[in-house]
Amino acid sequence: MSTHREQPVVVGVDGSAASFAAVGWAARTAARHGNPLNLVYAVGAPLDFGPGLGVVAFDNQALRADGEAVCASAAKIAREIAADLEITTIVVDPDPAPTLIERSRTSRMVVVGTYGRSAIGRGLLGSVSTSLARHAHCPVAVIPQRYGEHGERPDAPVVVGVDGSPHSAEAVDIAFDEASRRGTGLVAVTTWSEFFRYLSRPEMQEQARVLQAESLAGHIEQYPDVAVTRVVVEDRPARRLLHESESAQLVVVGSHGGGGFAGMSLGSTGQAVLHGVSVPLIIARARI
Numbered sequence: 001m002s003t004h005r006e007q008p009v010v011v012g013v014d015g016s017a018a019s020f021a022a023v024g025w026a027a028r029t030a031a032r033h034g035n036p037l038n039l040v041y042a043v044g045a046p047l048d049f050g051p052g053l054g055v056v057a058f059d060n061q062a063l064r065a066d067g068e069a070v071c072a073s074a075a076k077i078a079r080e081i082a083a084d085l086e087i088t089t090i091v092v093d094p095d096p097a098p099t100l101i102e103r104s105r106t107s108r109m110v111v112v113g114t115y116g117r118s119a120i121g122r123g124l125l126g127s128v129s130t131s132l133a134r135h136a137h138c139p140v141a142v143i144p145q146r147y148g149e150h151g152e153r154p155d156a157p158v159v160v161g162v163d164g165s166p167h168s169a170e171a172v173d174i175a176f177d178e179a180s181r182r183g184t185g186l187v188a189v190t191t192w193s194e195f196f197r198y199l200s201r202p203e204m205q206e207q208a209r210v211l212q213a214e215s216l217a218g219h220i221e222q223y224p225d226v227a228v229t230r231v232v233v234e235d236r237p238a239r240r241l242l243h244e245s246e247s248a249q250l251v252v253v254g255s256h257g258g259g260g261f262a263g264m265s266l267g268s269t270g271q272a273v274l275h276g277v278s279v280p281l282i283i284a285r286a287r288i
Contacts, residue, residue: 007108007138008038008088012100012128015070018113018145023074024081025143025280026111028152031082032181035108038088039074041067044095060093067091097131104136109282111141133255133274133283139174140283147280156249157185157229161241161269164211167254170284175252176219176226178282185227187244188216191237201234208232238272245277252282 011026013019023039030037043063071089078087092099104110112129132140160175162168172188179186190212192204199207209232220228233240245251253270274281 007106008036009109009111010038010040010100010103010107011111012096013039013041013070013074016113020074020077021145021147022111022113022143023077025147027078027081027085031085033108036086036088037078038090039071040090040099040103041071042096042099043067043091043093064091097128100132101135104138107138109139109141110136111143114142114144136285139285142274142281144278146278153249156247157187158250158252159187159189159241159244159248160252161237162188162190162212162215164215165254167284169215170286171252171254172215172219174282174284176223178250179226180223185229187229187231188212189231189240189244191233191235191240193234205232237269241273242276245279248279250280251277252284255283255285
């Protein structure tokens with residue numbers, strides 16, 4: 001079985017500006033972690049092939065040739081960022097979502113862009129991004145096209161949602177590691193609501209503060225180089241995370257909540273952040 005360092009960072013490419021932005025982010029991430037980079041082009045359909053589009057007959061050989069050309073362009077982008085990076089280009093026939101989900105079993109992380117060739121509108125993500133967020137076997141990074149336009153914010157912090165659930169704990173692990181490798185601070189966000197609660201606001205605020213402190217405790221000692229800003233507020237979790245993301249370089253959330261204080265499930269908070277964030281987002285997923 002391969003070690004964590006040998007596991008590749010896998011990025012889906014389709015020739016769109018969004019996928020090339022994802023390649024740039026993935027190359028930097030692979031270089032930081034010392035992992036190889038796999039560039040995957042799936043012939044089955046463009047990476048953000050939307051619902052309601054009919055099946056069109058196509059020349060498989062021509063599409064594979066297109067895929068090779070796209071991968072070559074993506075590899076050039078990656079090498080300009082990290083010249084010593086080990087890069088593998090892969091062109092496959094199946095559809096993108098099942099291809100990337102299957103590769104996630106042996107990957108450190110899977111990376112995709114938010115907009116592909118068929119995406120319409122600012123908040124619409126393709127089925128591939130959503131499928132990965134729900135079914136991948138490793139963390140998933142979703143990179144907005146705007147990242148390619150504006151680049152990284154090296155002085156900005158990493159933001160992480162903390163709700164006390166096991167998936168949130170995985171997000172905290174990733175967020176501290178990323179903040180340390182990037183040489184930046186971390187903003188930990190915990191929200192609470194008075195709905196269906198029979199405690200006073202001060203009591204709920206204190207419960208949330210204690211929950212966050214317990215969730216961060218071991219990491220504070222493990223990463224003394226990471227300065228932590230604690231945000232504990234009465235608010236909707238997605239709204240607060242999106243607010244904090246405006247001054248961040250990266251946001252990290254758990255794939256599911258429900259067992260914790262804020263209930264940051266992909267179906268609610270995670271989904272809203274996934275569709276609304278304008279900086280790179282990592283969705284922490286447990287290896288299955």
